[in-house]
Amino acid sequence: MLPLSQPGSDELPGGAEIRRLILACAKRAGVGHIGSSLSIADIVDVLLRDVVRGVGTDDPDRDVFVLSKGHAALAYYCALHLRGLLSEYDLSTYCQNGSLLGVHPDHRLRGVDVSTGSLGQGLAVAVGVALGMRLRPAHARAYVLVSDAELNEGSTWEAVMLAGHHRLSNLTAILDDNGQQALGKTEDVLRLHPVLNKIEAFGWQTVDVDGHDQRELSHACATRSDGRPVFIRARTVSGSGVPFMEGLVAWHYLPMSDAQYADALAAVGDRSRELVSGPR
Secondary structure, eight states: OOSSSOSSSSSSOHHHHHHHHHHHHHHHHHHHHHHHHHHHHHHHHIIIHHHHTTTTTTOTTTEEEEEEEGGGGGHHHHHHHHTTTTTTTHHHTOOOTTTTTTTSSTTTTTOSSSOOOOOOHHHHHHHHHHHHTSSSOOOOOOOEEEGGEEEEEGHHHHHHHHHTTOOTTTTTEEEEEEEEETTTTTTHSSSSOOOHHHHHHOOOEEEEETTTHHHHHHHHHHHHHHHHEEEEEEETOOOOOOTTTTTTTTGGGOOEEEHHHHHHHHHTTOOOOOOOOOOO
């Protein structure tokens, strides 16, 4: 089995290394959702490195993270691997028979708190978690990463209203606002903006950041409000880091050819063009 990661003095920065791993795993598995995963690479890198406490532990005071954008789970698996919470072998089983690493996350996997994938449900779960945290003397927080397409759904807005009503200051939601979804541009499917004005109207504190600037992301995730939940709009690009994928809806689904894979690896700064091997 060729290594998925290549540690050393020339190791790629976290976001770039996650992108390389996304490409390698997706190519080997022959699956899509590549653009969606690349979109959140910097966000999950920051969350697992700097923000969410106690990932993969049984600490009762740990934070809880919900990846509501479940179809981008590959990016999260890669981030777990870089944090030492997922082995190289396990990562190489992505989308293989018998693996817990499917296209959508499974709560049986260490580091995954909630099984997700039915878009629109993750924010509601995070609101429930945040409410539950109030019942015990803890300093834990609930974090949830949602897609812009999820804001097409009524259940998401019910959760937004409930969180604002209960002033869940222990809840942070991050919006992966890449402007597109499975069937087209988000603004064409159902107009979303000005989203921050809408969220603020329901009693949230809002922050607007570049979703590929890790310093901005880290600072925004450290925001603590005066008794309100925090909503971070992270402006992102689907397929970020791979120019021929960026902003194209097709890469919500498409797998890569060998030539495309080589070009994509070169774009993210990889040092090898070998295909990932693993269990067959």
